[in-house]
Amino acid sequence: MDIQACAAVREAVGSDFPLMLDANHWYSRIDALELGRGIQDPLGFYWYEEPWTSIQPNRIGG
Numbered sequence: 001m002d003i004q005a006c007a008a009v010r011e012a013v014g015s016d017f018p019l020m021l022d023a024n025h026w027y028s029r030i031d032a033l034e035l036g037r038g039i040q041d042p043l044g045f046y047w048y049e050e051p052w053t054s055i056q057p058n059r060i061g062g
Contacts, residue, residue, distance in 0.1 A: 003038040010043045020047035027051045 010019060019039075027035060032051030039045040 002035055006035075006039050006043055006045065010045075015044060018046040019043070020049070021045060022047075022049040023051040025050050025053040 006019075006021065013019070021039060023032065023035075029052050036048050036051060039048065
């Protein structure tokens with residue numbers, strides 16, 4: 001779902017516009033890595049900030 005939303009934004013603004021995503025510690029480690037891989041190469045996101053935090057150990061595993 002989140003990758004699809006990021007793809008829709010990329011399509012709307014075009015490839016020449018730098019996109020950044022600040023996740024504000026929302027994702028588990030596994031989900032953060034999956035999303036990061038999904039927005040980096042295929043969508044060309046410039047920045048991906050704070051996808052998860054190690055302070056919430058119950059969310060690290062997935």
